[in-house]
Amino acid sequence: MKPVKVGICGLGTVGGGTFNVLKRNAEEIARRAGRGIEVAQIAARSSNPQCDATGTPITDDVFAVADNPEIDIVIELIGGYTVARELVMRAIDNGKHVVTANKALIAVHGNEIFARASEKGVIVAFEASVAGGIPIIKALREGLAGNRINWLAGIINGTGNFILTEMREKGRAFEDVLAEAQALGYAEADPTFDVEGIDAAHKLTILASIAFGIPLQFDKAYTEGITRLTTADVGYAEALGYRIKHLGVARSTAVGIELRVHPTLIPADRLIANVNGVMNAVMVNGDAVGSTLYYGAGAGMEPTASAVVADLVDVTRALTTDPTNRVPHLAFQAEQLSDHPVLPIGECESAYYLRIQAKDHPGVLAQLASILSERGINIESIMQKEAEEHDGLVPVILLTHRVKEQRIDDAIAAFEALDDVVGSVVRIRVEQLN
Amino acid sequence: MKPVKVGICGLGTVGGGTFNVLKRNAEEIARRAGRGIEVAQIAARSSNPQCDATGTPITDDVFAVADNPEIDIVIELIGGYTVARELVMRAIDNGKHVVTANKALIAVHGNEIFARASEKGVIVAFEASVAGGIPIIKALREGLAGNRINWLAGIINGTGNFILTEMREKGRAFEDVLAEAQALGYAEADPTFDVEGIDAAHKLTILASIAFGIPLQFDKAYTEGITRLTTADVGYAEALGYRIKHLGVARSTAVGIELRVHPTLIPADRLIANVNGVMNAVMVNGDAVGSTLYYGAGAGMEPTASAVVADLVDVTRALTTDPTNRVPHLAFQAEQLSDHPVLPIGECESAYYLRIQAKDHPGVLAQLASILSERGINIESIMQKEAEEHDGLVPVILLTHRVKEQRIDDAIAAFEALDDVVGSVVRIRVEQLN
DSSP, X not given: OOOEEEEEEOOSHHHHHHHHHHHHTHHHHHHHHSSOEEEEEEXXXXXXXXXXXXXXXXXXXXXXXXXXXXXXXXXXXXXXXXHHHHHHHXXXXXXXXXXXXXXXXXXXXXXXXXXXXXXXXXXXXXXXXXXXXXXXXXXXXXXXXXXXXXXXXXXXXXXXXXXXHHHHHHOOOHHHHHHHHHHHTSSOSSOHHHXXXXXXXXXXXXXXXXXXXXXXXXXXXXXXXXXXXXXXXXXXXXXXXXXXXXXXEEEEOXXXXXXXXXXXXXXXXXXXXXXXXXXXXXXXXXXXXXXXXXXXXXXXXXXXXXXXXXXXXXXXHHXXXXXXXXXXXXXXXXXXXXXXXXXXXXXXXXXXXXXXEEESOTTHHHHHHHHHHHTTOOEEEEEEOOOOTTTOEEEEEEEEOSXXXXXXXXXXXXXXXXXXXXXXXXXXXXXXXO | OOOEEEEEEXXXXXXXXXXXXXXXXXXXXXXXXXXXXXXXXXXXXXXXTTOOOTTSOEESOHHHHHHOTTOSEEEEOSOSSHHHHHHHHHHHHTTOEEEEOOHHHHHHHHHHHHHHHHHHTOOEEOGGGSSTTSOHHHIIIIITTTSOEEEEEEEOOHHHHHHHHHHHHHOOOHHHHHHHHHHHTSSOSSOHHHHTSHHHHXXXXXXXXXXXXXXXXXXXXXXXXXXXXXXXXXHHHHHTTEEEEEEEEEEEOSSOEEEEEEEEEEETTSGGGGOOTTEEEEEEEETTTEEEEEEEEOSSHHHHHHHHHHHHHHHHHHTTBOGGGSOOTTSSOGGGOOOOOBOOGGGOEXXXXXXXXXXXXXXXXXXXXXXXXXXXXXXEEEEEOOOOTTTOEEEEEEEEOSEEHHHHHHHHHHHHTSTXXXXXXXXEEEOOOO
């Protein structure tokens, strides 16, 4: 069979990696796919020193690739929402299949993109948009297709995990590690997307849709970053037998879907608590399979290219498939998506780590405990540290049982109204992830 | 679209689980697959109390299912090589697709079965044959299709991992834990397949074929069980910063493929070293993606059923696919499998843990070290323990660098010929799994 012709739009890190992997492993890929995959055109504003594309036609106009009649599959690797969206729509309208690594685009405009793709009978594949080279989209959409998914929880931002790992292992402060991550190139000059959890929320939105068969609803995801985490809390968590990880959590409950990104205490003996540095991991719990975990590099030139190329092989195979019988974009048939609502954070349920800075007076602990008990919140454990020398305040750390978040909000407000409590209460969610 | 009709052959643990999952998640599965999956017939010699199959036609003749003109997909869950092989061949000859959980059948007769299936244009799917509910076959065949796989290493026998976990955590002896595992139903009355590594070798044979695109060659797999492991070695490994796991390891080298099952020291901080109890995990290292890991329940009623049902959904989708354009059985096009040879164990390379029982004489260490150095074997570390009270012998533990196994065989023979060395040298392979 003659080779499939693909066009790479964007020759940055992932684009360069994709070109290199397609070239280096061309023979192996053809032995798998049954036909070659040939880069017929590249659109790039500048060349990439890590990638020798001599001999491949290059344009600076991405739309030229979308309009190129020779090309079967357009690979969108330019990022962002604006030009990328136009490019993908143009490719679809031209009857071309699309492979993209763009989580922001899929999380925000995916519903519209998939609707148009279905109309035109083409595939938009997006394995590379979540967790780099880990084939987590495929695991959820196909590998676990027999399951009703109960929940998933993932370390899906490598920069954030690198920062938390350094804070724990070396006792370094957040700002300090962030500056190093920027110097190493792990974090962007503007690190907001990473450290405020927006990047993770994009990915979680995608994972939740394909896990539960709901439309993409990025605007409903609760997002809390790691910027306010202190080494003190990292240390107290450790003393209690926990690690703090920045997790995306999605859970299906009787009343709706929880969709939340936040720092989370996880028991130290869980595998996912031991995923360190820039690595990613996603746990998925299904009613038949129980808990599973998928681990690997969540970003980088070739790990992400690995996912792009896997999608290219899939699409290559699907070129001769009955379009009504493909794996649906969001795992479930488009007309059978669920309208189960995404819950506001106040309606979500978890256990909590609360740190209260209290004056060293007798009776404080009793006041705190009675505020919780009046609200039906059970205490799992209490740890009271020595008074700190410089201010004479006593850190009191409480772990609660699982409870609806709004009840904890209420308890925190009551804590902060006490004369013996100083400043804001620190609240970090706790998940057992059995 | 009208439902796909499937026949379940064998209503034991996995068969009952498959029936239950198909029934409980029928609506969810149809929302994914675009059509229902209906159990049209069951073949079983007796009923399964964990499974209410009232209303489904039951026969005691598995061949009646293979011959049933109503049935599209035959699910082989009877196990063994003999009747299972006939059943699968009969189903294929009747133009039916097959889903099986039978690792022994695939590892031993897979080449013949896949050849016949390709001739007849049908699929034989076998996700459930390796690592239960973990979608590892799909990850290797599809999710990592852009990679040249360098190596894989897996904990792929839950019984063995349960025994090793108990030995380490509780200091219990092998025989003691095995007896408990049998009482708990984790181990068979005849535990040979589990504890001698045969079950793991079946699974490793399958994984290696789809990783490297080689024919199934179970007879060439090196297989060493866990029956000779002592709590002493488990403890020494721990003191050196390692855990002992029973691994299946497959590695592609310039001269051939390593295919070996044996106890293995792994650095304690690797995720896979922390996979405990009956759980399974497989690491896969690809040239683009780097190291990835897949974790979950490797056996059990519903975890295995999860894999069977995922295969059913895949086959259901493929019913309308061009048969020449499906995912090949062994990941690579049948006519393009590689003849890269499987290496004999003497040609394989790893690092080694050696424990020598030596008389407490001066100069023993120097003799041991010079035997290694004469053979070009570098020492990574040496640990000499106190003389044991009852026999006055000193355990000497050596960790070597990576070297070809036949050189270690030679060094061990030389050790054992020394007057100051008593009994056999204990040899356990060491893998870093970076």
